Amino acid sequence: MNKKHLAGYAILATAFTVLGAIAGVRQDAKGPVTTSYAPTDSRAHTAAANLYAQSLNDLAGKPQSLAQWKGKPLLVNFWASWCAPCVQEMPELSELAARDGGKxxxxxxIGIDSPTNLAEFAKKIKISYPLYVGGLGATDLARGLGNANGGLPYTVLIGADGQVRKTYLGRLKFDQLRADLAALKG
Structure with missing residues (x-):
């Protein structure tokens, strides 16, 4: 990694840390800042279609088409290894994903971090769901899915029909998430 990329990641990390801290301070005990979306006449949201059009590397460096998730209910978690709330929620998110097993x-x-940092993190903490390297470009992808402030963690709930159902800015409250997932099934 050259110095230009390293400096870019450092600046981005600092910006996300500040934005995350601001979002964290503004949150109350109710949990993350959430946004619910109205249906779009059973057509996929443009933001979800853009997500499915992406190809990101997995942690082994192999390109993976996100189109493989099209037509399936999907929870997309934008995170970084330097983001404390991201790291704190990942074990419970992993347990939730493992318990459901994709049923x-x-x-x-999607990690907004360098491939090296993400791979080192994954060696320390075992995660049961696929992790992809988004790098700096994933910031734009998250913004397209409603993350105007660029804070982390940022999670997006997408129905099997490609409609964005809800977004969560900040650390997840899992009781709330489980209720949203149950409503998604119904």
């Missing part, structure tokens, strides 16, 4: 929904993680 009713799938979870993927």
């Amino acid at each position: 009713t929904f799938h979870v993927i993680g």
Whole structure:
């Protein structure tokens, strides 16, 4: 990694840390800042279609088409290894994904970090769902899915029909998430 990329990641990490801290301070005990979306006449949201059009590397460096998740209920978690709330929620998110086993929904993680940092993190903490390297470009992808402030963690719930159902900015409250996932099935 050259110095230009390293400096870019450092600046981005600092910006996300500040934005995350601001979002964290503004949150109350109710949990993350959430946004619910109205249906779009059973047509996929443009943001979800854009997500499915992406190809990101997995942690082994192999390109993976996100189109493989099209037509399946999906929880997309944007995170970084330097983001404390991201790291704190990942074990419980991993347990939730493992318990369901893809029967009713799938979870993927998109890391806004360097491939090296993400791979080192994954060696320390075992995660049961696929992790992809989004790098700096994933910031734009998250913004397209409603993350105007660029804070992390940022999670997006997408129905099998490609409609964005809800977004969560900040650390997840899992009781709330389980209720949203149950409503997704119904």
